[in-house]
Amino acid sequence: MKYxxxxxxxxxxxxxxxxxxxxxxxxxxxxxxxxxxxxxxxLSQKPSNLVIIDSKxxxxxxxxxxADILHYIAGVDMRQRxxxxxxxxxxxxxxxxxxxxxLINGIKISDPQTGHHSFNLPIDISNVDHIEIYKxxxxxxxxxxxxxxxxxxxxxxxxxxxxxxxxxxxxxxxxGGNLSLSLPGDKINNSISVNNYKSSxxxxxxxxxxxxIFYQSELSTGYGAINLLSGFSSRKFGAxxxxxxxxxxxxxxxxxTSLVSLGxxxxxxxxxxxxxxxxxxxxxxxEYLFIRNDPSYYRNLHINNTIGLDVNLTYQNxxxxxxxGIDLNIPWLSSTRLGNRSRRAATVLLxxxxxxxxxxxxxxxxxxxxxFSDFENNILPGIDIGYSISPALMTFINSxxxxxxxxxxxxxxxxxxxTSNPDLQPEYAFxxxxxxxxxxxxxITGQVSYFSRKNLNLIDRSxxxxxxxWKPENIGEVKMNGIDFNLSFQPxxxxxxxxxxxxxxxxxxxxxxxxxxxxxxxxxxxxxxxLKNQVTVGIELKxxxxxxxxxxxxYNDRANMDDYTITDTRLGWESGKFSLYTDLTNIFDVxxxxxxxxxxxxxxxxxxxxxxxxx
Numbered sequence: 001m002k003y004x005x006x007x008x009x010x011x012x013x014x015x016x017x018x019x020x021x022x023x024x025x026x027x028x029x030x031x032x033x034x035x036x037x038x039x040x041x042x043l044s045q046k047p048s049n050l051v052i053i054d055s056k057x058x059x060x061x062x063x064x065x066x067a068d069i070l071h072y073i074a075g076v077d078m079r080q081r082x083x084x085x086x087x088x089x090x091x092x093x094x095x096x097x098x099x100x101x102x103l104i105n106g107i108k109i110s111d112p113q114t115g116h117h118s119f120n121l122p123i124d125i126s127n128v129d130h131i132e133i134y135k136x137x138x139x140x141x142x143x144x145x146x147x148x149x150x151x152x153x154x155x156x157x158x159x160x161x162x163x164x165x166x167x168x169x170x171x172x173x174x175x176g177g178n179l180s181l182s183l184p185g186d187k188i189n190n191s192i193s194v195n196n197y198k199s200s201x202x203x204x205x206x207x208x209x210x211x212x213i214f215y216q217s218e219l220s221t222g223y224g225a226i227n228l229l230s231g232f233s234s235r236k237f238g239a240x241x242x243x244x245x246x247x248x249x250x251x252x253x254x255x256x257t258s259l260v261s262l263g264x265x266x267x268x269x270x271x272x273x274x275x276x277x278x279x280x281x282x283x284x285x286x287e288y289l290f291i292r293n294d295p296s297y298y299r300n301l302h303i304n305n306t307i308g309l310d311v312n313l314t315y316q317n318x319x320x321x322x323x324x325g326i327d328l329n330i331p332w333l334s335s336t337r338l339g340n341r342s343r344r345a346a347t348v349l350l351x352x353x354x355x356x357x358x359x360x361x362x363x364x365x366x367x368x369x370x371x372f373s374d375f376e377n378n379i380l381p382g383i384d385i386g387y388s389i390s391p392a393l394m395t396f397i398n399s400x401x402x403x404x405x406x407x408x409x410x411x412x413x414x415x416x417x418x419t420s421n422p423d424l425q426p427e428y429a430f431x432x433x434x435x436x437x438x439x440x441x442x443x444i445t446g447q448v449s450y451f452s453r454k455n456l457n458l459i460d461r462s463x464x465x466x467x468x469x470w471k472p473e474n475i476g477e478v479k480m481n482g483i484d485f486n487l488s489f490q491p492x493x494x495x496x497x498x499x500x501x502x503x504x505x506x507x508x509x510x511x512x513x514x515x516x517x518x519x520x521x522x523x524x525x526x527x528x529x530x531l532k533n534q535v536t537v538g539i540e541l542k543x544x545x546x547x548x549x550x551x552x553x554x555y556n557d558r559a560n561m562d563d564y565t566i567t568d569t570r571l572g573w574e575s576g577k578f579s580l581y582t583d584l585t586n587i588f589d590v591x592x593x594x595x596x597x598x599x600x601x602x603x604x605x606x607x608x609x610x611x612x613x614x615x
Contacts, residue, residue: 038141038312038323039353039364047362047386047396048138049435049449051075051486053131055156057504060540060550062570062583064168064197064606065125066153071566072552074508074536075135075484076151079594081242083199083601084174086208086235087253088119092135093451094480094512094530095148098459099404099427101139103152105229106310107261107280110145112331113304113338114409117284120257121153122231123214124178124195126166126610129156135484136451137400137431140382143327143347144370147404147429148453155229157218158182158191161615170583170606173200173207188219202601205238205249205292224266227278233257238292241597252292258283272316282306302338304408306331323366325349338412344373345405360388366400375405375426396449398433410459410472418461419469427474428456435484446487453480462521470525475516480530482512501543508536514559533557546575556594564592577612 043052051073063069065085070078077091089097098115101108104123111117132152139146161184167177176197183190192215201207214231239251263278283305290298308329315322325348332342351366364384371377382400389395406424414420435449455478461470486508512530535555542548549571557563567588572581583606593599 038314038325038349039321039351040314041353041362043439045362045386045388045394047364047384047394048398049135049396049433049437049447049451049484050138051133051135053133055129057540058125058128058131060548060570060572061538061552062550062568062585062606063125066121066123066128066131067119069125069131070133070151071554072506072508072536072538073133074486074510074534076133077531077534080600081239081595081598082206082208082237083172083202083604084197084208084210086210086237087116087239087242089116089595090119090151091530092133092149092151093453093482093484093510094514098407098410099145099147099429101142101144101146101150103142103150104231104259105154105261106142106152107229107259107278108142108145108306108308108310108327108329109259109282111284111304112306112343112408113284113286113302113333113335114407117255117257117286120233120235120255120284122212122233122257122259123153123155124180124193124212126164126178126180127155127193127214129154136433136453137382137398137402137429138384138433140368140380140400140402141323141325141349141351141366143325143349143368144345145404147402147427148431155214155216156191157189157216159184159189162612163615164610164612166608166610168197168606168608171604172202172601173198174604174606175199176210187221188217190217191215201238202604203240203599205240205252208235208237210235210237222267224264227261227263227265229259229261229263231257231259239288243288244290244597246597248290250291250293252289254287256283256285274314275312277309277311280306280308280310300335300337302333302335304331304333304335319352320355321353323349323351323353325351333408335408337414338408341408341412346371357387362386368401370403372405378403378426393436393438395436396434398431401428401430403428406459406472417469419471421472424459424472425457425474427458430454430456443490444487445490446485448483448485450483451481454478455480461525463523464521466523468523470523473521475520475524477517478514478528479517480512480514482510485509486536501541502539503542503548504538504540506536506538508534510534529558529560531556532559533563546573548572548574561593561596564590566590566592577614579610580608582607 058069067085067088070076075093079089081087090100092100102110102118134150139150142150162182164180169175178195180193194213196211198209211234216229219226235255239253240249259282261278261280265276286302288300289295311326313324327347330344334340348369354363366382368380380401384398386394386396403426405426411422412420431453433449433451437447457474458478460475461472489505514530537553540550551569553567555565566586568585570581570583585604589603
């Protein structure tokens, strides 16, 4: 009840400070083009459940990392063991952290060792332009491992020359900053960002140091555009209780992640044909110590690399638009615990967009062909159908198969309490969804849908007796179905002198019902731990010209844990090249966990500033 009163207090406060105005100014909401690798389509015509987090929402929220902002999206289950993006496990609609494909600018960065490292992004949150979240079977267009959905982080490409410095400090010894430099030219744009953040920790052995270096450039030539992206991330943190029971408080982890991508988009005289290509390389080094100050007691060192080629072609023809994608990748691993492993994988994606009824209906069937050196090949179909009831209202249907291959940790990890299973097979999902979405109706954007997902060959660590070791098994079939809803009001409800007071209001709700067909083992680790009910509420207020305040509330009711409600707020001031903010996260000092082991931080105060100099 106190959370509701908190929101009511803010609305009443600002309503009484300012008089309400009758006329509502007209706001032009720019059409967003979705950054899929092949058939690109405006958001208003995309026949699927897709959520966009724009840069303003990111900049004005009480967040320090990409993982933090995803907490505020219904249907996304962001489970952290540490604070401020130290380690992030992300699920979508009840999935595990291994079942979501992570991308940066369409480049696959998911980790073949374990999904725990898939969100080790070598970027600062200030580098992010927007985030695309694909839910359900429509994520199939990105290929293998898009089991339950895809999160595509799109970075900014600055067009003006500047130096930007930002810093943050707060409770628990939090201190850090980011330095960004942009040097655009007639033919080449360059930008680089360097940051470093550290904290002494909110309890014993939760200290961390996070450093990132991120560079990208875009070169225009007479033959086309060449894009270079490179990043490096270092994360060192105390892992109090991360992977064992809470009694094991002295664990420690040191992770280094590198990413390089070189892309070429050729200029082709035939305007009906578009091609983009890239080669990419990702490396992750993970050192784990069971006792931080005694490496000899128990130490794991895993180094994995993935090199890949991604080729995408789009061709407009008399029958619609055809998309062809080819992804070739080779991951290999050298590990003290998992051994030396490698595989070769190839994915061919075929999609075709058919427009009917003067463009009001779009049908996009497609197939995914997967070839592996260590698993059986497969062919997976899917289809997206959308019908525009009006220029601003669409109904859509999605249906299709997705899958993910076991990680090397699934297959080969052993320790005193876990045993391996090299005979594991890939997981499959058959997903269906029907929904209604609206774009640009008096500043209102939203969608509501019913979804179902049948999980086949689902992987779970289980055992029959309490004294047995945990063993990964393909346990059979788990069905999930539910309702997904999100709505955003922009512009706002109250105005004075043509200035918006309540600038934005966001509402989200997801309900998930999960059930197992057949019987589970006596002890099961991961299968039924999804969020049953999830509510998100966000409000952004603007007042006194240069001031703003955002308040975000999230309620999580998990199947196997206590429910909780967390409220965060940011109060900020910005004027031209200078900005200040104060964050207060977990305002009501709630004790909660997002996984079975780690109690997350209570109330935390942070202050930050940024200054931009044009050069």
